[in-house]
Amino acid sequence: xxxxxxxxxxxxxxxxxxxxxxxxxxxxxxxxxxxxxxxxxxxxxxxxxxxxxxxxxxxxxxxxxxxxxxxxxxxxxxxxxxxxxxxxxxxxxxxxxxxxxxxxxxxxxxxxxxxxxxxxxxxxxxxxxxxxxxxxxxxxxxxxxxxxxxxxxxxxxxxxxxxxxxxxxxxxxxxxxxxxxxxxxxxxxxxxxxxxxxxxxxxxxxxxxxxxxxxxxxxxxxxxxxxxxxxxxxxxxxxxxxxxxxxxxxxxxxxxxxxxxxxxxxxxxxxxxxxxxxxxxxxxxxxxxxxxxxxxxxxxxxxxxxxxxxxxxxxxxxxxxxxxxxxxxxxxxxxxxx
Amino acid sequence: xxxxxxxxxxxxxxxxxxxxxxxxxxxxxxxxxxxxxxxxxxxxxxxxxxxxxxxxxxxxxxxxxxxxxxxxxxxxxxxxxxxxxxxxxxxxxxxxxxxxxxxxxxxxxxxxxxxxxxxxxxxxxxxxxxxxxxxxxxxxxxxxxxxxxxxxxxxxxxxxxxxxxxxxxxxxxxxxxxxxxxxxxxxxxxxxxxxxxxxxxxxxxxxxxxxxxxxxxxxxxxxxxxxxxxxxxxxxxxxxxxxxxxxxxxxxxxxxxxxxxxxxxxxxxxxxxxxxxxxxxxxxxxxxxxxxxxxxxxxxxxxxxxxxxxxxxxxxxxxxxxxxxxxxxxxxxxxxxxxxxxxxxxxxxxxxxxxxxxxxxxxxxxxxxxxxxxxxxxxxxxxxxxxxxxxxxxxxxxxxxxxxxxxxxxxxxxxxxxxxxxxxxxxxxxxxxxxxxxxxxxxxxxxxxxxxxxxxxxxxxxxxxxxxxxxxxxxxxxxxxxxxxxxxxx
Numbered sequence: 001x002x003x004x005x006x007x008x009x010x011x012x013x014x015x016x017x018x019x020x021x022x023x024x025x026x027x028x029x030x031x032x033x034x035x036x037x038x039x040x041x042x043x044x045x046x047x048x049x050x051x052x053x054x055x056x057x058x059x060x061x062x063x064x065x066x067x068x069x070x071x072x073x074x075x076x077x078x079x080x081x082x083x084x085x086x087x088x089x090x091x092x093x094x095x096x097x098x099x100x101x102x103x104x105x106x107x108x109x110x111x112x113x114x115x116x117x118x119x120x121x122x123x124x125x126x127x128x129x130x131x132x133x134x135x136x137x138x139x140x141x142x143x144x145x146x147x148x149x150x151x152x153x154x155x156x157x158x159x160x161x162x163x164x165x166x167x168x169x170x171x172x173x174x175x176x177x178x179x180x181x182x183x184x185x186x187x188x189x190x191x192x193x194x195x196x197x198x199x200x201x202x203x204x205x206x207x208x209x210x211x212x213x214x215x216x217x218x219x220x221x222x223x224x225x226x227x228x229x230x231x232x233x234x235x236x237x238x239x240x241x242x243x244x245x246x247x248x249x250x251x252x253x254x255x256x257x258x259x260x261x262x263x264x265x266x267x268x269x270x271x272x273x274x275x276x277x278x279x280x281x282x283x284x285x286x287x288x289x290x291x292x293x294x295x296x297x298x299x300x301x302x303x304x305x306x307x308x309x310x311x312x313x314x315x316x317x318x319x320x321x322x323x324x325x326x327x328x329x330x331x332x333x334x335x336x337x338x
Numbered sequence: 339x340x341x342x343x344x345x346x347x348x349x350x351x352x353x354x355x356x357x358x359x360x361x362x363x364x365x366x367x368x369x370x371x372x373x374x375x376x377x378x379x380x381x382x383x384x385x386x387x388x389x390x391x392x393x394x395x396x397x398x399x400x401x402x403x404x405x406x407x408x409x410x411x412x413x414x415x416x417x418x419x420x421x422x423x424x425x426x427x428x429x430x431x432x433x434x435x436x437x438x439x440x441x442x443x444x445x446x447x448x449x450x451x452x453x454x455x456x457x458x459x460x461x462x463x464x465x466x467x468x469x470x471x472x473x474x475x476x477x478x479x480x481x482x483x484x485x486x487x488x489x490x491x492x493x494x495x496x497x498x499x500x501x502x503x504x505x506x507x508x509x510x511x512x513x514x515x516x517x518x519x520x521x522x523x524x525x526x527x528x529x530x531x532x533x534x535x536x537x538x539x540x541x542x543x544x545x546x547x548x549x550x551x552x553x554x555x556x557x558x559x560x561x562x563x564x565x566x567x568x569x570x571x572x573x574x575x576x577x578x579x580x581x582x583x584x585x586x587x588x589x590x591x592x593x594x595x596x597x598x599x600x601x602x603x604x605x606x607x608x609x610x611x612x613x614x615x616x617x618x619x620x621x622x623x624x625x626x627x628x629x630x631x632x633x634x635x636x637x638x639x640x641x642x643x644x645x646x647x648x649x650x651x652x653x654x655x656x657x658x659x660x661x662x663x664x665x666x667x668x669x670x671x672x673x674x675x676x677x678x679x680x681x682x683x684x685x686x687x688x689x690x691x692x693x694x695x696x697x698x699x700x701x702x703x704x705x706x707x708x709x710x711x712x713x714x715x716x717x718x719x720x721x722x723x724x725x726x727x728x729x730x731x732x733x734x735x736x737x738x739x740x741x742x743x744x745x746x747x748x749x750x751x752x753x754x755x756x757x758x759x760x761x762x763x764x765x766x767x768x769x770x771x772x773x774x775x776x777x778x779x780x781x782x783x784x785x786x787x788x789x790x791x792x793x794x795x796x797x798x799x800x801x802x803x804x805x806x807x808x809x810x811x812x813x814x815x816x817x818x819x820x821x822x823x824x825x826x827x828x
Contacts (some may be wrong), residue, residue, distance in 0.1 A: 145576070
């Protein structure tokens with residue numbers, strides 16, 4: 001393929017080349033961690049230990065895992081409220097994330113933020129935003145700051161297909177393109193914004209073309225295949241890092257669970273869900289590749305499974321054992337001392 | 339030991355549910371993600387997935403029965419290596435105890451000592467400000483104790499006599515404040531519509547582009563929500579943006595980012611992530627620009643915890659407070675007024691002249707009535723005080739300067755002396771700043787009041803265009819004089 005991705009907006013058709021087993025194995029672990037973490041979160045929600053809204057990332061693991069495998073330490077991440085997977089992929093501690101879900105003092109926000117509002121300055125994770133699309137100008141601002149300081153970091157700004165019709169997304173695209181800001185806009189197209197399909201909400205469903213009016217190159221990538229995500233996104237991210245301005249990546253993906261825990265998902269057929277699970281599961285895909293490579297066997301994968309289960313189990317124990325925030329915390333963190 | 343599957347809560351309000359049907363039978367292999375059953379809640383039918391791998395050992399609650407409480411065991415899963423004999427050891431294998439554990443709101447038992455393993459990132463030192471607004475719970479650190487009012491005079495420094503000062507317009511004072519802070523700190527930058535090449539729609543940023551360049555003085559597209567959110571993102575990562583709104587009327591386009599993204603993030607992050615950002619620009623009525631360009635936003639922003647709100651009158655306060663706002667680590671709303679940009683005041687020449695946020699200033703001493711005002715209305719109130727003096731009524735005029743945190747001790751102290759209060763603002767009366775001040779004075783100085791406090795405000799209408807109607811809509815000297823006379827009862 002000789003067409004420069006900077007010059008055109010396109011669907012990716014390239015077949016993934018070989019990927020190192022070591023890299024694939026670590027991505028397999030991460031996806032499994034996210035999957036098991038989310039399943040456990042769903043269970044704790046069912047037990048009444050997690051309250052309010054809880055949006056699970058199950059099915060979409062390859063998106064954030066593949067993209068964050070390209071990240072440097074000085075890169076920033078910002079996303080919407082379906083954010084648990086992003087936090088784990090950013091390297092945040094599962095215990096601190098789970099304890100925030102249960103609203104305990106050991107949580108990343110000391111129990112004051114909840115599922116949708118978590119941050120980690122240390123890991124350059126800037127939320128966790130509960131207002132659809134709000135993270136897009138914020139992410140653009142993080143990239144503005146990277147450029148202002150002359151750093152070579154980029155910002156990964158994740159948004160869903162439901163956010164792409166918000167006006168502020170295009171206000172951000174315009175400024176990012178105008179000022180050549182180092183931001184990678186990642187549209188996670190899981191086909192439904194809450195209960196409304198992309199077809200019912202978007203006049204143009206080719207979301208990777210949404211930056212076209214601003215001259216932002218776009219690419220559509222199979223987001224159910226972690227190798228594909230990593231390989232297709234790599235040159236696009238490299239261009240952003242090199243100062244060529246933003247890009248729009250549309251990752252085609254699927255969430256297995258409802259929009260939030262209380263969504264029965266009547267807007268799609270059971271067959272559609274089970275077809276995605278059976279034929280396109282990102283973890284199964286990676287597993288097949290790993291076994292085919294011969295570098296690991298079933299027993300080794302089982303061992304990984306056990307390790308991940310232990311990590312998640314520990315996180316769940318911590319999240320239940322950690323104390324509720326002290327009453328004295330009620331009025332703290334409203335303002336910083338001048 | 340087999341794993342108990344409990345009836346899950348599938349919404350924040352679900353307390354019980356019915357098993358509509360089982361999708362696995364005893365002896366089936368199950369894995370993480372296998373759909374086990376369909377549950378009917380009060381709202382919908384939902385699927386329950388397994389979170390464990392193993393074999394379905396025993397179904398404890400058959401489908402189609404009565405609703406059972408959340409957290410009731412509904413099945414037992416045998417883990418790998420376990421056989422059916424393990425079921426006998428399971429405590430609740432006997433019968434579906436539908437009536438068991440009627441706990442609608444299962445609450446975890448929090449152990450007092452958490453394992454301190456997962457450590458959230460260290461947070462910056464944070465304090466609760468001295469803000470009485472809306473938080474008068476006596477357990478709250480925001481609560482103001484009586485002792486705060488007991489000093490002879492909380493305003494220890496009257497209007498300072500500056501060592502060296504020069505006359506300067508409010509416009510120049512604002513410009514100098516930004517320039518000085520930008521020289522002092524390279525993380526400070528100015529962004530907004532027409533702030534750079536045009537030198538500001540009202541020429542407040544005159545000369546800044548020449549001195550600091552296009553990297554730090556940035557013309558934006560007309561896209562308030564976008565550049566406000568962008569500024570908030572930049573501030574989250576440690577820069578100190580000054581966001582200019584051509585007028586605060588346009589900030590309504592961006593208010594989601596001001597409140598939801600800037601004001602709430604420190605709290606939502608457990609103190610990790612502050613947002614050092616200043617939103618500034620002209621606020622309130624200008625002259626004949628009609629309803630959409632003439633609103634006062636003081637009460638809108640003052641309502642919100644996590645923000646500081648400043649509305650200066652004089653050029654020295656404009657300069658000193660804008661410098662304080664830029665240095666402040668919190669989001670600050672800085673309300674200016676177009677009609678006083680051109681007014682001159684004495685301004686100290688000292689580059690380190692900073693006015694503390696949260697302190698009112700007594701602009702005129704008097705014993706008969708307290709007048710509170712902010713921004714342009716301070717000038718009108720001072721004028722009214724002169725008129726009142728001609729009739730023997732000595733008004734004490736308080737320039738609030740900061741709206742949030744409000745300097746309540748200065749107001750209460752004054753009211754305890756004058757026993758009368760008139761609050762003045764050009765914004766609307768309903769749920770306005772005056773409503774809050776009157777309410778607080780009633781809470782803290784009720785016994786000292788000799789007359790019901792009064793509010794002089796803009797009229798409760800969208801501001802009209804016609805010159806005569808516009809004049810009738812905004813507080814004037816005569817309105818203040820009349821209100822003061824009414825409370826003094828002369």
